[in-house]
Amino acid sequence: MRVLITGAGGQLGRALQAALAGHTLIPFAHADLDVADRAAVFRTILSARPEVVIHAAAWTDVDGCARDPERAFRVNALGTQFVALACAAADAAMVYISTNEVFDGTKGEPYLEFDRPNPINPYGQSKWVGEWFVAHLLRRFYIVRTAWVFGPGGNHFVRKILRRAEAEGSLRVVGDEVGSPSYTRDVAEAIARLIETEAYGIYHFTNEGMCSRYDYAREILRLTGRGHVPVVPIALADFPRPSQVPPFTPLANRCGAALGIRLRPWPEALRAYLAEEGWLAE
Template identity: 60%
Template structure:
């Protein structure tokens, strides 16, 4: 299959490049292709003539999005509009990577694929608008929501927790934000399996199990063998520009119906720590 991947230099884009290596891949990213520039996107798609575009490119700095919502909208919403229009012209299917932050996060039970989008921050609003563009313009699409993504070789929550713990012997982590830690290689494998089915729709792909940020940090420290004081705090004690959904757990029903599930997040964390140590 001819596949174009936007945001190919990011942690998910790199993982997709590995698991889809048997296909005819066109990886694109900044500065060569800017999804916010329609002409740039149209030209890239016209050159590659893909049968499928996997759209990973996004502005994912949630606090940055809160400080500059216009930029978030330009990259995430209008950028996705540009990609969807290019797919429409080329007759390509689209796999759009989205987020748990399209939901309000006020349901302790978590969210299924069919539930109503109600974002509470600028990042979530820009990604919800992106989903709406995909739904309005295309018939052949996958919307794939994920959360708390991590991969070896990059800066992420795990990296920050271990650095802080080793430097100071103590961390303070919010205990009232719940989500699903998700390992980028596992997500990439799930996406590869999904696009092979051509079963279009909305999917929640996260490693199974949900936890608080504090519980995630506790497991990181335990598996890494790092002794440090891990103090739970409320998000109100950790001021930030954005307001993440307090209960952002996603449930994978549609993928599971196709036999596509992701392993428990503590198992994925163990592989991450092993792979990170090998770098």
């Protein structure tokens, strides 16, 4: 299968290349393809003749999107529209990588694939508009929502916690934001299995289970031999940010599980990642 990947230089993009190594891959990092450039998107996709396009390129700086919502819309919404229209012209299926932040976090239990989105910040809004374009412009598409992504090469929560523990010696971490961590290797392998099924639709691919940021940080520290580092739970309200944060957005994998695609529990995935980086103390 000929698979074109946008955002191939990001942490998920690199994991996708590894998971799809048996296919003919056409990777484009941001430096190679600006998805907000409509002409470049059409020229690239039509000339590559892919059977599937995995659109992983996005502006994922949530606070940055809050500061510059126009750019967020241009990259995440219109960029996705351009990719979807080019896929339609090239007769290619599309995988759109979306986010838990399309939900407002008020449900009180894990979100299902067909729960109604209600984003409360510019990042989530721009990604939701991207979902709308994909669903309305294409017949063959997969929308894959993931969350709290970590993996080799990324500047993610795990790395930030370890850096802060070393630099500060104690931590204050939000205890009332709950979600589902996602290991890039597991998400990429799930997507690789998904595109073989041609079971088009909406999917939630996160590692199983949920945790607060506080509990997540404590597990990171424990597994890396830093369990002695003091961690104080604080409220979202005590940690002001430019972006409003949805407080409870675990994602339930119902549609993928029906196809036999499940991701291991997040503590197991975290342990595997830390071992891969050489940080596991146990």
